[in-house]
Amino acid sequence: MAVVREFTLPDLGEGLTEAQVVRWMVNVGDVVAVDQPVVEVETAKAMVEVPCPYGGVVTARFGDEGTELPVGAPLLTVAVGDAAPAGDAGAGDPPPREAAPTAADEGSGNVLVGYGTQAPAARRRRVRPPSHESAPPAAESAPATAVAVISPLVRRLARERGVDLGRLRGSGPDGLILRADVEQAAHTAPTPPEAQPAARPAAVRTEPARTGRRDAGRRRPDGLRVPLRGVRGAVAEKLSRSRREIPDATCWVDADATELMAARKAMNASGGAKVSLLALLARICTAALAKYPELNATVDMAAQEIVRLPDVHLGFAAQTDRGLVVPVVRDAGARNAVELSVEMARLTDAARAGKLSPAELTGGTFTLNNYGVFGVDGSTPILNHPEAAMLGVGRIAPKPWVHQGELAVRQVVQLSFTFDHRVCDGGTAGGFLRYVADCVEEPAVLLRTL
Incomplete structure (x- = not known):
């Protein structure tokens, strides 16, 4: 038998x-x-x-x-x-x-x-x-x-x-x-x-109809009760755990992104694979993490140790019919802007088509959150547990700005940086964010790391 x-x-x-x-x-x-x-x-x-x-x-x-x-x-x-x-x-x-x-x-x-x-x-x-x-x-x-x-x-x-x-x-x-x-x-x-x-x-x-079946909810005299399941339930649990365990703090700065937008336009005019703005921001993040490696980390409370991670696996937010997911670009620190753009486009398309594997949705060490696509300027996000830091990017919009001593209309973006206060102090977090802002305002700063 x-x-x-x-x-x-x-x-x-x-x-x-x-x-x-x-x-x-x-x-x-x-x-x-x-x-x-x-x-x-x-x-x-x-x-x-x-x-x-x-x-x-x-x-x-x-x-x-x-x-x-x-x-x-x-x-x-x-x-x-x-x-x-x-x-x-x-x-x-x-x-x-x-x-x-x-x-x-x-x-x-x-x-x-x-x-x-x-x-x-x-x-x-x-x-x-x-x-x-x-x-x-x-x-x-x-x-x-x-x-x-x-x-x-x-x-x-x-x-x-x-x-x-x-x-x-x-x-x-x-x-x-x-x-x-x-x-x-x-x-x-x-x-x-x-x-x-x-x-x-x-x-x-991705099948929104089936998701709707699970989250249809039931009406009660006190209101409509929707089960906290699936994506929403997982997000709720993870964010609650982040709030319980991580003493986070946020700092932010406005930056003039006019030169960054011009640099991207020049890159894409030269032919070859197009470079997305998100990919340029990702490249800036990996350069900043190379300069401040203590932020690519996690905290092991059981061992009472900060674990500094050797590789940058960059998560980024992608909107799908099932909600917001965070695909992960493996070994992002070893990729240039074109490679990041190609991989992020592939992961985004796969996420929206529902063809990502669970392994492509886990294992991130740092998250880039581009909430500017929703038309908002700023945010104080909750960290993606167990990561120690997240960069938030607001919308890029024309605003009055003092440029070279004169008032001008420039493309301005607000950058926010949320970090685990256990892994660093405000000086390190401020240094990271200021370096990111400098790269946004003067993309030539990135030439030092290329």
């Missing part, structure tokens, strides 16, 4: 603890391949197609469409091994009845059912959702192609770092490969330059 392996809802991104089943992509009795998407779920950040790490015959599904599941809860079971060929799922044959569970089965958290069965609701309630890093039951007859990895983030990280999962022995239970194992392997064996990321393990779609 084939070994039945349980696939649980994996870790789909930092801070995500649950997801809603939106659409099943396989039925009981279907044959699935390793890494084939089997279910579409909606997280607090995006619509995600979840791939299954096992190949074989689907023997059970858990959770109806619309059901909320925590990370680590069972999604489905798959019969793997030589005894589970495609022919076992014969069309038209009535599925055998589910074998009665033994006491050991009910308490183990492992689901063992016959082929072609759909686990009933009573049985599902008895299953204990295991941790998302728990190992599936041992399978001596599992095919050689199966790798002991459950989390799509671990698979993606391995692809990005050029780590061969087949050569790793995981440190988790029964050899399960964890994120720390991949990071350690990447550290000891640097990623070869020819390694390119493969297909994303999780494809994301």
Whole structure:
């Protein structure tokens, strides 16, 4: 008999603890391949197609469409091994009845059912959702192609770092490969330059209609009550945590952006890829962080340490039909203005089309918030926990300004800088903001870092 392996809802991104089943992509009795998407779920950040790490015959599904599941809860079971060929799922044959569970089965958290069965609701309630890093039951007859990895983030990280999962022995239970194992392997064996990321393990779609279904709310005598879920719920939790844990402060300054606008116009008139204003501001941010690296940091309160991060992964706000999301430009400090513009445009398009993976929405170390697109001049934003700083950019508008000793109409922008007061004092924050303003007013200042 084939070994039945349980696939649980994996870790789909930092801070995500649950997801809603939106659409099943396989039925009981279907044959699935390793890494084939089997279910579409909606997280607090995006619509995600979840791939299954096992190949074989689907023997059970858990959770109806619309059901909320925590990370680590069972999604489905798959019969793997030589005894589970495609022919076992014969069309038209009535599925055998589910074998009665033994006491050991009910308490183990492992689901063992016959082929072609759909686990009933009573049985599902008895299953204990295991941790998302728990190992599936041992399978001596599992095919050689199966790798002991459950989390799509671990698979993606391995692809990005050029780590061969087949050569790793995981440190988790029964050899399960964890994120720390991949990071350690990447550290000891640097990623070869020819390694390119493969297909994303999780494809994301934006569907406002489904979001509306979840957030429709219900009317009560005291008003309309809207569930604090999905994107809104995740934002509420993250911002509340930021306010609870981070003693933030904000400083701001007005700057004459006339020369920056002229410099961008000259760049784009020379041909080649267009450079966006946001990309120029991002390049200024990375130059400022190179000058003030203590702001590219986070605070580890458990260890009572400030952790200064080696690379700048720049998050930037992008408006979508599902709300405001923050895609992350990896290794932004190593990119020039053109490269930043191309990557930010790609991430923005992907965000609006719903094709970002959760990994592209997490891991930022600094955030650029261009609230000027909403027509406002200033803001005192809440930090994107656990980051230590954020630059806010208001609208660029013609205003009276003293230029070269005379009153003139110039393109003026207000810049605000919010920072974690634990990582620096006002002098460092003021120095950072003043450097940014100098680069906006005189773009030639950036030539020192190019």
